[in-house]
Amino acid sequence: MARSLDALRGRWRALRGVAAVTISLICLAPSLATAQAYPSRPIRLLHGFAAGGAADTMARIVSDRLSKRLGQPVLVEAKPGAGGNLAADAVAKSAPDGYTIGLVTGAHAISGALYKQLAYSPTDSFDMLSTMVYYALVIAVRADHKAKTLADLIAMAKAKPDDLSYGSVGFGSTHHLAGELLNITAGTKMVHVPYRGDSLTVTSLLAGDVPVIVGTTVLLAGQIESGAIRGLAVTSPARTKLLPNVPSAQEAGVKGFDVRTWAGLLVPKGTPPDIVRRLNAEIQSMLADPATKTALETATGGEARSSTPEEMRALISAEIDRWSKVINDAGIPRI
Structure with a gap:
């Protein structure tokens, strides 16, 4: 009688194990099906x-x-x-x-x-x-601007607070806030001028409508290489491959400045x-x-x-x- 009960208990444990595995596989099946079927359309x-x-x-x-x-x-x-x-x-x-x-x-x-x-x-x-x-972004001026370095620009901005302006792709952009972070870090008060797009900032800079811009390195690289625009600093801690001759803001004396989108x-x-x-x-x-x-x-x-x-x-x-x-x-x- 005892042996019969032990045998029944053994079979019951085995059935429970099989049931547990079966339930696990059932639960896993939708995930496996999703993974195998995806993607099935554009x-x-x-x-x-x-x-x-x-x-x-x-x-x-x-x-x-x-x-x-x-x-x-x-x-x-x-x-x-x-x-x-x-x-x-x-x-x-x-x-x-x-x-x-x-x-x-x-x-x-x-x-x-x-x-x-x-x-x-x-x-x-x-x-x-x-x-x-x-x-990174790049802080730039027209080639004939008096500021030859970022330190020059900061000195000019400090000498005449709220007189110097900088352009960006728009209010609330990374470019805009990079300029504001520069103001905070360097102790300047340059005034932000928003534009509708990167290319318009370049056009306005070259036309003399705005003296400084914060723009993308890709957009400005050609103009910087041609000599039409002077890159004062890139906003990353180190120089970029695209603009190896433009120093970083930290190199230019603005310690701790780092803006990378x-x-x-x-x-x-x-x-x-x-x-x-x-x-x-x-x-x-x-x-x-x-x-x-x-x-x-x-x-x-x-x-x-x-x-x-x-x-x-x-x-x-x-x-x-x-x-x-x-x-x-x-x-x-x-x-």
């Missing part, structure tokens, strides 16, 4: 800036490479407006199925610091995929974790390819570098905190 790559600009160029480089890796077309869609906020909102409100990817830049974090209220959270409305590239990819919050992992792996592999790395670095004048989703989320959170302080210290009104 993917949309959305960004919030004008066609032909740096973000659009990066998006097209990424779309070409990801299309080949994923076996489905990755279609670039520009939705410009509000410093990238319209596109970010559209991504946040898209189905979390991996078929809408957003390309965001440093402006994504600045919006979190500058806007009193957004229709989405720059961190909590998204699952991050990876950063792609980091790049960035670009990265994200998806709507709630995207299946296996899809997030798949996309992160593909991006990591894509950026390890020398040809892709060169293409992105040529397009931005920066450094191509991938990250984990967690690292990208931490970057955005830290950038929001950093720019919030700059906005407060500079007395910039929030929108």
Whole structure:
């Protein structure tokens, strides 16, 4: 009788083990099915800036490479407006199925610091995929300007507070806040003049409408090399490959000054974790390819570098905190 009971108990334990394994496999099946089926149709790559600009160029480089890796077309869609906020909102409100990817830049974090209220959270409305590239800006004057160095410009700005102005791509841009951070760090009071795009700042500088601009290294490199514009300093801690003869702001005497904008990819919050992992792996592999790395670095004048989703989320959170302080210290009104 005892042996019969022991045998029954043994069979019961075995059945429970089989049941547990079966349940685990059933629970895992949807995830495995999603991973194996994705992607089964074209993917949309959305960004919030004008066609032909740096973000659009990066998006097209990424779309070409990801299309080949994923076996489905990755279609670039520009939705410009509000410093990238319209596109970010559209991504946040898209189905979390991996078929809408957003390309965001440093402006994504600045919006979190500058806007009193957004229709989405720059961190909590998204699952991050990876950063792609980091790049510096350049502080420049026309070639015939009296300032030969950044130190000269700072001395002139201190001698006549509120008299010297600088142009940028627009209010609340990284370029704008880089100028304000320079004011704070160097103790100057240059006045910001917003324009609608990088190219307009260059036109105004060359026309003498504005004496100083903060612009992208890629856009200004040709003019600097031709001698029409003088680059006083790049905003990264070290010189850039694109402008090796232009010193960093720190070299020029502004200690601790470091402004590098960035670009990265994200998806709507709630995207299946296996899809997030798949996309992160593909991006990591894509950026390890020398040809892709060169293409992105040529397009931005920066450094191509991938990250984990967690690292990208931490970057955005830290950038929001950093720019919030700059906005407060500079007395910039929030929108």
